[in-house]
Structure formats: C-alpha cells, structure tokens
Amino acid sequence: MEYKVSYREKDGGVQAIINYKDGDKWRQKAKQGFRIQKDAKPWIDKTLKELKETVTVVEEFRGITFGKFKEIFLKDKQREAAYNSIKFYKRTFAKFKDLDNIPLTDVGYINIKPCVDKMIDEGLKNSTIKDYLAKLRTVFNHAIDNYEIITTNPVNIKKYKLPIQIDDAEEKVKALNENEVDDLLSRLKGRDYFICLIAVKCGLRLGEINGIVDGINGAIDFKNGELHVKQQWKELEKGKYGLGSLKTKNSYRTVPIPKKYIPKLEKYTQTCVKDLNNRIFIDNTNNRTGERLRRKFNRWGYDISVHNLRHTYATTLLSNGLDFETVAELMGDTVEMVIRTYSHVIDDMRKNAKTRIDNIL
Secondary structure: OOEEEEEEEEOOEEEEEEEEEEOOEEEEEEEEEEOOHHHHHHHHHHHHHHHHHHOOOOHHHOOOEHHHHHHHHHHHHOOOOOHHHHHHHHHHHHHOHHHOOOEHHHOOHHHHHHHHHHHHHOOOOHHHHHHHHHHHHHHHHHHHHHHOOOOOOOOOHHHOOOOOOHHHHHOOOOOOOHHHHHHHHHHOOHHHHHHHHHHHHHOOOHHHHHOOEOOOOOOEEOOOOEEEEOOEEEEEEOOEEEEEOOOOHHHOEEEEOOHHHHHHHHHHHHHOOOOOOOEOOOOOOHHHHHHHHHHHHHHOOOOOOHHHHHHHHHHHHHHOOOOHHHHHHHHOOOHHHHHHHOHHHHHHHHHHHHHHHHHHO
C-alpha cells in the first residue's frame, strides 16, 4: 500500500496525518492531541495495519461478514468438491454460526473460542472438533488466497486446549491379528468375502471397493496382479450415487494383489452379477454395504467396521517392516497421516526393537 506520514502543529499539540492511496484515489486519516511526534507512533502503526488489511480488498468485499463470505465459498467449492465434502462444510458452518454477523476481517480467537467451548459442552470428540476447525481454516485460506480479503488466518488449531478425553487417551486404531483375519474370512461367503478380502489384503476404502469395475479398462490387472484405484462409488448429489473422483490426489494409486488370492478373485469377476457400470459389487450405497457387514461382524463377536480391515492392512505392513512412505503410497494417504494414525505401531516397533537389542547385545 502506498502511503505518506506527516505531522503539523495544531491546537497546541501535534497532529499526525496519513495519506494513503486507495485504488486511483488518495485518501487521508488524521488524529490530533499528541504532545510530540513520538507519541503518535502507536496510533500510526495501528492505523496502517488496519488500512493494509482493507485498502487492498476489492471494494465489493469490504466489510463482508463471515456469513456472506461462506455463501461465496460454498458456491466456489461446488464446482470442484464432492457432495459429501459440501455437506461437511455445511455442518462446520452450523457449528460456527455465531460468526455469521462478524466482518471477516474482525474474526479472531475471541470469536472462535466460544464456538469451540460450545462443542466441548456438547460432548463432541476432540478429533471431531479439530476436523471442524480444519475446515474453518480452509475457508479463511480461501479468503486469503482467492480474494485477498484478509492477510492472516485467524484459525490456529493448536491454540485450543481441548480437554483430555478418556477415548482420546486410550483409543487405538482397531486392527485384527492374523488369526482373527483368517477366522473372519472363513466365515464370509460370496461378494462379502471378496469385499473384505480386498479391504484387508489391499487396503482399499469401502467406496473404492464398491467402485471397482471389470473389463478392458477396468481396475483389475490379473496378469500383473494389480488393482488400479482410479475412482470410487459415492453420493454425487443428494440421493444420487455414481462413480466419481477419489478422496485426494494421493488416493489415485496402484496396489498389488497377493498372488494366492488372484485365481479366486478372477473366478469371482467371471461369474458375479454386475451393474450397468460393470461394477463387480453392486450395492446402491456404501452405507448399505457397511451396515450389512457390521451386523455380520458383530454377530461373530467382532466390534469392527470394514474400515478396520483397512487399518489391519496398514498395521500388518508396518509391523512387518515396510516403511511409512511405502505404506502411505499403498494406502493413498500422506506420510504424515499414516504416522499420526498408526503412532501406536511405532511404539510397538520401538518396544520390539528394545527387546531385540537386549537379546543381541
């Protein structure tokens, strides 16, 4: 921002004057009553900071409230984000509705903290609150990067000291051991067997599994023993399901199929009923698949979901010496996400290493 600071004597004191350029016009702010020029410095610094945060903003966005900007944000996101992502943003906005009438440039910790406190009082898990804060941070980043309405993001997740929760302190990612995997697979038949087989032996998410199609341009390469993960089955808009893009760019990947399961899987694809998309698993929704399998698991004494089979895949690979970068590529996640999710495996590996070192040395 282009500006000039000057002073003049007025009414027995000093008046500070800031001339600044706003677009093509020069404007002025002034304050008098200072004893000497040095006394005016705090006011000058504060005023320049405020001007830099507003003068560069396009006139139509000056003074825009959080409530108005979130409408712009959703409109922008609808062009690129999946239907479920939009739903999550709307849930986030419901949790921060008290920000709606505050100018975007004025939103800070003091406004966000009461919203977080309310979520704590509602009994939301810490991980859920952090997810909402992360989405809120994305909204403010959009205001910075795309519209230059603000210069700094007011959401610093580390600032919010969330209470220790028993679930957070004790909860570990649920994963099955080798015997439990064998027992579970032995009980399953038909399509449910192969859904769970792919989850626990290839690490795919349920939407990715339901999005597997057969054929020349399909996902399965039996010759090379590979699964090409390039789409998923998901809700494209309210009540409408179909094949769509994956969760993140990391989700696009190729994973190996263990050799001993290839003949079984190939035979299944040749005989199973397929839908018009040539999908080999034809449930209309992922929830239908997940609930059916959860009921079966519970009946057999396993308090897990299909997603826990994906966790089992990751923990099995890590426990057997695969590095985090390789596991992240196979899972379609970032290395940071894998380390954060499976930190307990690191602890177990350290304990095992200590035992081995004691035995060796």
